[in-house]
Amino acid sequence: MSETAKAGARKFARYLPILDWGKRYDRSALTSDLVAAVIVTIMLIPQSLAYALLAGLPAEMGLYASILPLVAYALFGTSRALAVGPVAVVSLMTAAAIGNLGISDPATYAAAAIVLALLSGLMLLAMGLLRLGFLANFLSHPVIAGFITASGMIIAASQLKHILGIKASGHNLLDLLLDLGRNLPNLNPTTAAIGVGATLFLFWVRKGLKPLLIRLGLRPRMADILAKAGPVAAVAVTTLLCWGLGLNERGVAIVGAVPQGLPPLTLPAFDAELWIGLAGSALLISVIGFVESVSVAQTLAAKKRQRIVPDQELIGLGASNVAAAVTGGYPVTGGFARSVVNFDAGAETPAAGAFTAIGICLAALALTPLLFFLPKATLAATIIVAVLSLVDFSILKRTWIYSKADFAAVAVTMALTLGVGVEIGVSAGVLLSILLFLFKTSRPHIAEVGLVPGTQHFRNIRRHAVQTVPSVLTVRVDESLYFANARYLEDYLYDRVAGDRGLKHVILMCSAVNEVDSSALESLEAINQRLESMGVTFHLSEVKGPVMDRLQRAHFLDELTGRVFLAQYDAATELDPSLLQQTPQLRKIA
Template sequence: MTTLRRYLPILDWGRTYDRTAFSNDMIAAVIVTIMLIPQSLAYALLAGLPAQAGIYASIAPIILYAIFGTSRALAVGPVAVVSLLTASAVGQVADQGTAGYAVAALTLAFLSGGFLVLLGVFRLGFLANFLSHPVIAGFITASGILIATSQLKHILGVSAHGHTLPQMLGSIFAHLDQVNWITLVIGVAATAFLFWVRKNLKPALRRMGLSPLMADVLTKAGPVAAVVVTTLAVWALGLDARGVRIVGEVPQGLPPLTLPAFAPNLLGALLVPAILISIIGFVESISVAQTLAAKKRQRIDPDQELIGLGAANLGAAFTGGYPVTGGFARSVVNFDAGAETPAAGAFTALGLLFASLFLTPLVHYLPTATLAATIIVAVLSLVDLSILQKTWGYSRADFTAVAATIVLTLLMGVETGVASGVAISVLLHLYKTSRPHVAEVGLVPGTQHFRNVRRHKVDTRPHLLTLRVDESLYFVNARFLEDLIQSRVTEGCGITDVVLMFSAVNEVDFSALESLETINRRLKDIGVRLHLSEVKGPVMDRLETSHFLSELTGRVFLSQFDAWTALASEEHLNRAAE
């Protein structure tokens, strides 16, 4: 039963579900549904899919996540970055607006879901850690700029294309003579209104005496108000006949049962993008889930989250959707609205199902410029150029990673940006660990503590060299330690003993073991003994399986102070004998 509850968290929180939780979940669901309807339509537009695909991607996936997910506040569905990645990936294998495009989007969701489930089953969630936070911040910032730029064509009412910033801007400037001024007025007005709503409406409503909950609901309904007003304007004034692009007919009914394609060439073309979408989506989702869970002292299981998100994407693949993940904005809204359990997401799905059944005819005259305004306002909050200043002041290596990710994403597209982000993260880690911090240490007078000779006033012995290794030793940095000791133990220096202080060493791989053997042999040739101190149990266990300890010219000391005392006494006796 414990194993079953691990894979079906609903069996855990469902046992204690009561009327209070139901009431709180329903209130949260109403607020999130109001917010999600225009967002779903807008993100489908961003992904290059029909508007209804956004709603379909927000029904079955949410229900499946409620069953398999562990976060009680995460709201799953279409998000801006994943929608952009979907458009980029699918656009390379099919033309937008064709049946093949929609099928490719389903296939992408299927591959992403399957990959996430496999990661979860085999407990490989740690792989997401290969994306460093600065690189993620840089990628999301660049993606926000690309997304906002991609929507300018809908604000202007022109036909433009491109997947990189130069391509988009060049195409927009080339079509400026086609600007539809009515569309421009609608788009600019909607954008300005949504920015005002986000920053000023809630404080204004609070000053009018409304309760915090009601003020929050009305603020989240801001995009709905923009949708209603602009839709009525287009319908009443017949603006669609004057060139204003509208959503058009949106099918009513339940999400359809769909099948992804299994053609080998299509699967091969979408596999890498699916993996990248999975990793980016999981990183965004788990970050939000853990942040919200910590506020209520709840626990998130990253590996089960992979299964929950994987199930959600598989659900999207078979119900007319496209790749989904946990959204930051709607999850925060869900949490602030008082969601107690994942059932809030299921109730949100029912609200969207109602909209799909009865409300879709009402968005026929909805101008695409309004949806573009919704996207622009949402994604500009993702843009954080201050990360460049922060990393510049703290770490030039991290700054280089952030700047490179932003530039490559903007100039070469999101897939290249993600791939380069992963590569930069790994290379950055290898670079940092290839030159581990190794400090020469001495005894702090009157204590048994040892500190860096360059930072503290410490006692040292001319015949004794003690080096504290502050990094695990493996193939990347093993030669660095060899060269360092070789350069330090020179002819005529008077050093007779070298002690490697291993208090910070958690692992020694085979390459590092060979380097230690080389160091021991070279020191022996010049009459210098090699000692170890403060070796951790697991490291000692590994060393004992080799011949290194039996060939060691010196000893292994329990503490650095023991080494200091013993070797100082030996030196004193040697001098006395002389």
């Protein structure tokens, strides 16, 4: 094979990770993947139905979104353990996105969800091909944690109407709670008994069933499988009760007829108005889903010293969402709980997801008629138990202690998500994070530094006993220089130099400067000229290679009144050798 052909093959293989791990696939990996697939399938069947209910969609769309998307991710994804499918937060965002359009017709609502999946998939694919995975870094972890916590509370509250058998609506927590309170007198006792009972059972299953089974003599692996099957047991028992006792005739809401068969091939509606209306929501869902998915994938990969490629993850998730759109599903991403289960169950490769898809296919073919009498209260219990594990109020305490700016971002995100809605909440969180970043970097930490006695190190004169001389001022700026902070550096130096008659040299220590943009370059030129007019020479020290390359392409170094020193020690001692004889001093922090 020619070198050109080999290079082409390598480039093609980069977009198909299966060509890498597939070459090493063996019987041991097959066995591990099959076991993991069985466990995740058991978990995913009730979750898929429940999350479709949360999104306001027919139950079967949850199953459809759990088949071909898993196969697509197995082909294009890089995580060995990530389990893709419907998740709570994305389901809630789907409901909010379509709800904003005021769609009430069920068929049009479902069609909008399919378009949302397609838009999300296309956006993720485009971001992956353009290698824009870094854009997700604009969503800080505290903001995501605050958003997920607030969303978890809204999701749990939204399901109480199914638990209690009453009607309630609202896109934020306050509206939901008020509507629940108004309709509480209409509570259906039979539905409440099923819903509360299923919820308590599922909470107990999460913590208590596995230890009990082990005490009864079961091996840990089998006990774990049976514990994961807890939601299936709840579904089976409550469905049988509803069927046998005719509880649907007593007002218990049931899933009803679920179409039997494989997912249909669907062609998303090409309605320009609908696409434009959903575009902003699709972008938010894409970014939130990607961040959540990559966070889980990287955490699990680190445990086995494996590598995740974020840009390829965008392609994998994009392909999964496109697959969901063409098979009657709705937006999907990597789920935290099922991915952890997949990892703990021993999944070795993404093939475990493909095997899970086969399991869901079999369920869609054989089990859907049995779901007719499944109470919606049971599915609501499944959702509540799953999402409450995502609620983490400790993020408020941690950010308050560590960073008031991060606390502000978290608090605003949570407050707006709970009080206004999910899209406004996460949008405000992202915007506030960016504004706080710009504010912090626009006022970088600037330190006047001196020589630590007996060393060649320079440290902040307000924190260490250091040696300085009146003729030389060394300033260290701990941030890259760009348009937002360039004037701040100018003002700092002018204020510091003004009135200091004995000053002859100013050294800008650039050890923490990774970038100097055009605006900052103009500021450096202005500083150089201003200092020259004051009879002060301007020098640079410890300039990094990439920064020096940029400066050399400009005329700045030709006009620089001083020199560029490789090391700060060389600069300070050469400009005034008497520095070495000075008595160390410590100035108190103002």
